[in-house]
Amino acid sequence: LRPALPDYTIETDMEAIPTELRGLHAANPVNLPRHRGVQIELPPRVRGTSPIWKDWAGPGLVPHTQALIDALAAAALAWPA
Template sequence: MTHTERVTIEGVDFLTTLHLAGPIGLLALHGGVEGGTAELAAEVATRTGATLLTFTQPEGPPTHIPSTRMTPCTPLTTFLSHTTLTISLHGHNRRSTPRTIYVGGSNRPAARILATALTDSPYTPITTLSDIPHPLRGLHPDNPVNQTRNGGVQLELPLLARTSHPTPIDPEIPPREVVDGIVAGVRTLMERERARW
């Protein structure tokens, strides 16, 4: 069952969409602000049976609240208590690396699995933390990606890796190669999580 709820964080109104399913969780904290991340998370969750939580801003100017300040509202608390490993999707706009996917987060083995699954895409996944810009590493303990039992992976995607359109549209359409790569990685992680049960 999918549940939607409005929440307010730091004076910003969000619409959250939560669907509880498997032990892997797909999280998009900045849907709409980082175009395509919510749609990408939803498609991957649908195809893999993963749990899903997205935050969008249906009204007002887009506001980016850093992940470490996304306070534990009810949907986020429910998501974190239900899942064992989180994959958090974000967008970066670094002009010097328009085809680089930075693969951060505290669960480094899971990060390498996802990076391997993305190697056939037109984008280059980077897992070496020293090669990932500090703000994109996703290692802070207050970042929700690291608050599930087995930590998580933060994927920082360039614009063209999260939407097939250079100008914003609603809904965004993530590129097939990226969707397929993340789906393959999540399925591998699902098998590993099930083996621990």
């Protein structure tokens, strides 16, 4: 995600994330599958809900959201089977 969203901090060091925000609780839906999952917390600008996008007329999604989708799709396609 870092190359796709260079203006954002991508935090992967669990020790740097406050305990209550780590999403490690067993009841968290992302932790239910056998191989676990990934939980991504997105700021409003990436979700496309920030006031900076109020005048966005498209086409498509706001650029930061599209960059996220493209990066996640590329990662999924490159993931070893």
